[in-house]
Amino acid sequence: MDALELARWQFGITTVYHFILVPLTIGLTPLVAIMQTVWYRTGNETWLRLTKFFGKLLLINFALGVATGIVQEFQFGMNWSEYSRFVGDVFGAPLAMEALAAFFIESTFLGLWIFGWERLPKKVHLATIWLVAFGVNLSAYFILAANSWMQHPVGTTYNAQTGRAEMTDIGAVLSNPTLLSAFPHTIATSFLVAGTFVAGIAGWWMVRVVRAKNETLARTLYRPAVLFGVVVMLVAGIGVALSGDSQAKLMFRQQPMKMAAAEALCVSADGASFSILAIGDLENDCAGVRHVISVPGLTSFLADGSFSSHIDGVNDIQQRYAQRYGEGVGYSPNLAVTYWSFRLMIGLGLGSAALALLALWLTRKGRVTGNRWFARLALLAIPTPFLAASFGWVFTEMGRQPWVVAPNPTGIDEIRLLTVRGVSTAVGAGEVLTSMIAFTLLYAALGVVWYRLIVRYAREGAPELTETPPTDDDESEPLSFAY
Amino acid sequence: MELTTVWFLLIAVLWAGYLVLEGFDFGVGMLVPIIGRDETERRVVINTIGPVWDGNEVWLLTAGGATFAAFPEWYATLFSGFYLPLLLILLALIVRAVAFEYRGKINSPVWRARWDVGIGFGSWLPSILWGVAFANIMRGVAINADAQYTGGFWALLNPYALLGGLTTLLLFLTHGAVFLALKTDGTVRARAGALAAKLSIATLVVAGGFTVWTQLAYSVTWTWAAVAVAALALVGVVVTTAHRREGWAFVLSALAILAAVVLIFGSLYPDVMPSTTDPAYSLTVTNASSTHYTLTVMTWVAAVLTPVVVAYQAWTYWVFRKRISTAQIPAHTGLTFERSSERA
Numbered sequence: 001m002d003a004l005e006l007a008r009w010q011f012g013i014t015t016v017y018h019f020i021l022v023p024l025t026i027g028l029t030p031l032v033a034i035m036q037t038v039w040y041r042t043g044n045e046t047w048l049r050l051t052k053f054f055g056k057l058l059l060i061n062f063a064l065g066v067a068t069g070i071v072q073e074f075q076f077g078m079n080w081s082e083y084s085r086f087v088g089d090v091f092g093a094p095l096a097m098e099a100l101a102a103f104f105i106e107s108t109f110l111g112l113w114i115f116g117w118e119r120l121p122k123k124v125h126l127a128t129i130w131l132v133a134f135g136v137n138l139s140a141y142f143i144l145a146a147n148s149w150m151q152h153p154v155g156t157t158y159n160a161q162t163g164r165a166e167m168t169d170i171g172a173v174l175s176n177p178t179l180l181s182a183f184p185h186t187i188a189t190s191f192l193v194a195g196t197f198v199a200g201i202a203g204w205w206m207v208r209v210v211r212a213k214n215e216t217l218a219r220t221l222y223r224p225a226v227l228f229g230v231v232v233m234l235v236a237g238i239g240v241a242l243s244g245d246s247q248a249k250l251m252f253r254q255q256p257m258k259m260a261a262a263e264a265l266c267v268s269a270d271g272a273s274f275s276i277l278a279i280g281d282l283e284n285d286c287a288g289v290r291h292v293i294s295v296p297g298l299t300s301f302l303a304d305g306s307f308s309s310h311i312d313g314v315n316d317i318q319q320r321y322a323q324r325y326g327e328g329v330g331y332s333p334n335l336a337v338t339y340w341s342f343r344l345m346i347g348l349g350l351g352s353a354a355l356a357l358l359a360l361w362l363t364r365k366g367r368v369t370g371n372r373w374f375a376r377l378a379l380l381a382i383p384t385p386f387l388a389a390s391f392g393w394v395f396t397e398m399g400r401q402p403w404v405v406a407p408n409p410t411g412i413d414e415i416r417l418l419t420v421r422g423v424s425t426a427v428g429a430g431e432v433l434t435s436m437i438a439f440t441l442l443y444a445a446l447g448v449v450w451y452r453l454i455v456r457y458a459r460e461g462a463p464e465l466t467e468t469p470p471t472d473d474d475e476s477e478p479l480s481f482a483y
Numbered sequence: 484m485e486l487t488t489v490w491f492l493l494i495a496v497l498w499a500g501y502l503v504l505e506g507f508d509f510g511v512g513m514l515v516p517i518i519g520r521d522e523t524e525r526r527v528v529i530n531t532i533g534p535v536w537d538g539n540e541v542w543l544l545t546a547g548g549a550t551f552a553a554f555p556e557w558y559a560t561l562f563s564g565f566y567l568p569l570l571l572i573l574l575a576l577i578v579r580a581v582a583f584e585y586r587g588k589i590n591s592p593v594w595r596a597r598w599d600v601g602i603g604f605g606s607w608l609p610s611i612l613w614g615v616a617f618a619n620i621m622r623g624v625a626i627n628a629d630a631q632y633t634g635g636f637w638a639l640l641n642p643y644a645l646l647g648g649l650t651t652l653l654l655f656l657t658h659g660a661v662f663l664a665l666k667t668d669g670t671v672r673a674r675a676g677a678l679a680a681k682l683s684i685a686t687l688v689v690a691g692g693f694t695v696w697t698q699l700a701y702s703v704t705w706t707w708a709a710v711a712v713a714a715l716a717l718v719g720v721v722v723t724t725a726h727r728r729e730g731w732a733f734v735l736s737a738l739a740i741l742a743a744v745v746l747i748f749g750s751l752y753p754d755v756m757p758s759t760t761d762p763a764y765s766l767t768v769t770n771a772s773s774t775h776y777t778l779t780v781m782t783w784v785a786a787v788l789t790p791v792v793v794a795y796q797a798w799t800y801w802v803f804r805k806r807i808s809t810a811q812i813p814a815h816t817g818l819t820f821e822r823s824s825e826r827a
Contacts, residue, residue, distance in 0.1 A: 063584030066537065067577040073547050074573060077562025084562075085630075088555020089773040096548035097784055103541045104792045108799055111534035119802060164555075167773075170780045424563040426631040435570045442574060446581055453588055460818055478805030481813055483529045483587045 004423045006432040007079040010439065012397075014071050016390050017443050021065035021450075023389050026140055026187065027194025028058045030133040031232060033126075040126050045465055050225050053462035054198060059114065060453045064446060066107070071439065073099070079432060083404055083422030090156050090167040091146050094174070098142035106135030117480040140190070141183055148179035150405050151396070152254045158414035165405075165415050178254060181247040188239030189349075189392070193385045195236055196352045199229025201458050203359055203378030210370035218368040221462055226359055233356040240349060245302070252303040252311070255406055257321070257331055258399035260314045261338040263299050264289045272311040274298030275339070284336050286314050325407065325416065333401040341395035348388035355381035486778040487768040490553040491755070493785055495748040497549055501542035502613070502651075503658075503740045507733075508532040508539055510659015512579060512606025515599060518663060518675050522592070523809045525599070529583065530812075531666040534803050536583065538796055540576070552781050556630055556771035557755045564624065564632025565616055568639060572609045579605020590817035610655045611648040615639060617747050618647025618693075621701045623765075626758035630766060643696065650693040653686040654743070657720060658736045665729040668808035679732065680724040687717040690739070694746060702750035709749055713742035 001009075032055050039047035073095065076084050084091075109131040116125050149156075155172030156165050167173065202225035209218040252259045260266075264278045266286035273294035281288030297307035312320075314332045321331040355377060362369040400406050407416035511532050519525030532539075551558040562569060582601030586594075622643055625634035660679035664672050694710045716739035723732040751757070755771050758764035772778065 059584065060588065063581055067580035070540075070544065070576055070580075071573050073544050074562060074569060077547075077551065077558045078566055078569060079563075081559035081563035084551065084555055084559040088551055088558060089777050092548065092550075092552030092555055092558070092773070093777060093781060096545065096552040096781060099541060099545040099548040100784065100788045100792065103544055104538065104796070107541050108535075108538035108792075108796055111537055112799055112802065115530075115534035115803065167777045167780070170777075424559075424566075425629075426560075426563045426633070427566050431566050434567070438570065438574055442577060446577075449581075449585065453585065456589075456818055456820075477811060478807050479530065479534060479803050481526070481530055481533075481811070482816075483526060483533045483583065 001429065001433075003427060003429040003432050004420055006429055006436055007423050007427075008419070010079060010432060010436040011075065012394075013436070014068065014075065014439055014443070015397075016393065017447070018065065018068045018072060019389065019393055020386055021061055021068065022140075023186075023190035023193040023386070024061050024197060025058070025065045026136050026190035027192070027232075027236075028054065028061070028197060029129070029136050030191075031194050031198060031228075032058055033129040033133045035228075036126055036129055040122060046221050046224060049221065049462040049465060056457050057197075057201075057454060060450065060457060062110065064450050067446075068443065078435075079424055079427065080404075080422050081424040081426065083417060085164065086417050086422070087150075087165050087405060090149060090153075090165050090173060093167065093170060094142045094145040094149075098139050098146075102135045102139035102142060104135075106132050106139065109135065114482045115479040118477050119479050137187060140186055141179075144182050144186060145174055145176065145179050148176045148182050149173055151182075151400060152176060152178040153405055153408050153411060153415045156412070156415050158412050160414075177250060181243060181250050184239065185243035185247050185392075188236045188243055189385065189389050191232055191236035192240055192349070192352060193389060195229045195232030196355065196381055196385050197229070199226050199233060199356065199359055200378045200382040202226045202229060204375045204458075205461055206368055207370055207372065207375035207378075210368050211372075215368060219366070223363055223368050226363055230356045230359045230363075233352060234360075237349070237353045237356065244346075248302055249304060254409065255400065256312050256409075257314065257317045258333065258338065258396070259303070260312060260317055261333050261335050261399060262342040262395065263311075264291070264335055264339045265299065265311060265313045266315055268311065268313040268316045270300070270310050271297045271308040272299040272303075274302065278339060280336055284334065286332075286335070289335065324413065329402060329418065331402065333399045338395060338399045341391040341398065345388050345391040345395055348384045348391065351384040352381050352388075485768075486775060486782060487553075487772045488752075489782060490549070490772070490778055491748065491752060491768045494546060494549055494553065495744060496789075497542055497546035498748075499741055499744040501539070501546055502744060503737045504539035504542060505536070506651075506655045506740055507658045507662035508536040509606045509610045510655040510657070511663060512602045512659070513610065513656055514659050514663060514675070514678070515602055518660070518671055518678065520674075522595070523812050524671050525595075526587075526812050527667055527671050527807050527809055528663060529586070529602070530807055531663060533583070535796075535799060537580070538799065540580070549781070549785075553773055553778060554755055554766075554768070554771040555773060557766050560626060560630050560632055560756055560766060560771075561620070564626075564634070565619070565639065567636045568612050568616055572612050575605040575608040575612075577605075587815065587817050590815040590819050594817075594820075607652070610652045614648035614651030615644045617651075618644040618697075620756060621697060621747060621750050623701075623757035623759040625760050626756060626764050626766065627760055628764050630764070630771075633760070643700075646689070646693050646696065650686075650690045650743075653682065653689050654736070654740055657682040657686045658733075658740065661720065661724065661729065661732045661736050664724075664727070665733050666806055668806040669810070671809065672806070676724065676727050676729065680721070683717065683720040683724050683732075683736075687714075687721055690717060690743070694743065697746060697750060702746065706746050706749040709742045709746040713739050713746065716742060 032051055035047050035051040039051055109128040113128040113132060116128060154176050155167060155169035157168045159166050202222045206218045206222035206226055263275055265272055266289055273296045275291050276293040278289055278291045300309040300311055301307045303311055318331050362374055402418050403416060404419040404422040405417040407413060511528060515525055515528050519528045578601040582598040582605060586598035619639050624632055627633050657679060660675050660682055663675035664679055691714055694713050698707060698710045716735045719735040720732055723735060753768050754765045755768060756766040
């Protein structure tokens, strides 16, 4: 493998890994903040116990997310220096804003939340977790602004003298239509991840305590958590579907090649079918694609709401791009990856919705359940939205290829960059391989620790409240000793 | 003032914030097994930086992001050129961050001992490598006409850069020991104070030598002022630590680091990465910078947000201003590996 392929693999590995942790942090922080708020407002200790329980799980996850996030900030310069030179004038701004506006808030106030339990007045302490929740969501906004610009560059002009992209309108970059649909989709997904996490763990516990003949505990402690998680899942699930739909419609216009590849739609069609199952050959190109099961007209409907509208296929778009951006380049992404990641994203997303409905049914009218199958299903459901989110990113990033900065069909043609042109020229394949192996091994080891800690703390259940309740007394402990 | 110069100064400010703040928490990380003789003492040591180390580290992320936004060529050349040292720093920072957070999660001496190794590795390595990196930047590295670093990894390990690494290492060790003496009580405080007094002398000698070398070989006349301030501040650290004036010692060791940052950036300007291949290939504040428009936008963002960040971070230090002693450390809250009993 050459440095380009290795750098792409490294970006893929480190980013997918990072984004296993991030959606849980984005979604769970506000949920823990809500739990603490309910306790603060009602004094109901159930919610304090749940705050501490899910708060601990949040912190285990937060730590690894922060640690692996550092790599993301440096990797552009290390492996993608030529990309950085081309886009830095535009792309660096949201990254710097993310650090200055969001990272400082989340890290500083998380420290205050962790160590401030007995130190800060209750109200101030509650405010710190809300600020962390605000920070992580704000961070998502800025990094998606950067990513959306790569999908659909706006607010930028081309300087022929330097051969670089130059920002002309920060407002346009921060209100990119791609961003305005990607942000709600990502945030809703994160809440789906976190809601499933809460409902899954609390559901498993509910069954467990019912089977241990402690129905009171199941009813007072875990049932409310299940319902809370389920409500979040349902609202978030609807949000994911609606935002995903609007994102897809936008993508048909902004990146038609990505959507054509997602449907393995090789030949342009009026009233294009939605493919449920297609198989390709080993060449993985249009010539070998065979559609086995399809729903007529559905792709056209998804693209613009009409079952008969015209959708361009990969072959036509390839020809058009060759004329516009130069011959000799294959402008379609990897068909199999794009097609299957798109379907897995949707399929797995629907999977967690099924659990939500089942949980609602089993807990209807004040019921609790001791059904063993439900406990298993609750645990099995937890990873599904994580996987859906990962496949979503694999789809949108792999679907952007061969571009690192995809051209804007209605923008300036010079604002585009092939991935092959973005990789660092000063870095050899050996160096990239070294760092890829190092990161992969370290991430794997830390992933095992992370998983075991999450499982261990989840199996411990919501802690009893043995310690003295936090006081507003300024002369108490210097801090809440967390380490 | 030109906006490019404003941003050069702002990036210097971000590095100053990073090195002063993470400087002491690197020092504390390195001193965990040295000052903390038993588990309770080690927990005293680690908890002094518990609430703040992560916020301190964001100064680095912001410096990185700001360099990308304001000087993309500098960011691209530096990060791709110093590839392996940066890789080591990243690995160290990842391990360190996780080690702090996971150390107390399982109540087992073996578990804690392993993470303590992580805290040590994650604190020693960057403390040396940041000095090596900055020394090489000041000294100049092989950069060709295409703004690409061509020197390779081993060229970065020259004597001057290694002395730079030793300088930051000692500066951070002293800074950390001084911070520990200021933030703890009892035996930990006494031990940290005594160690700071010894370390400060070694730091004065090594840092003095490094700054004078820098000044003579790579700098401009006016930065003699920074050298003088650094030297006086370090003498001050020697005197104040000898008399256990902990507050003053901390102020002075922070001042020494600040003066070092002034020396680094003062000797660079108007270059950001001088080329040893040909001075014409050097990256400068003008040829490496973003456009006027981008710099204007970022100036507004920085002008509004930086004071807010400084204010709430300062408040954090105020909230956790009290000294910590072994008497206050509660029992471990971590779980055991295996569940002792099935609750519920």
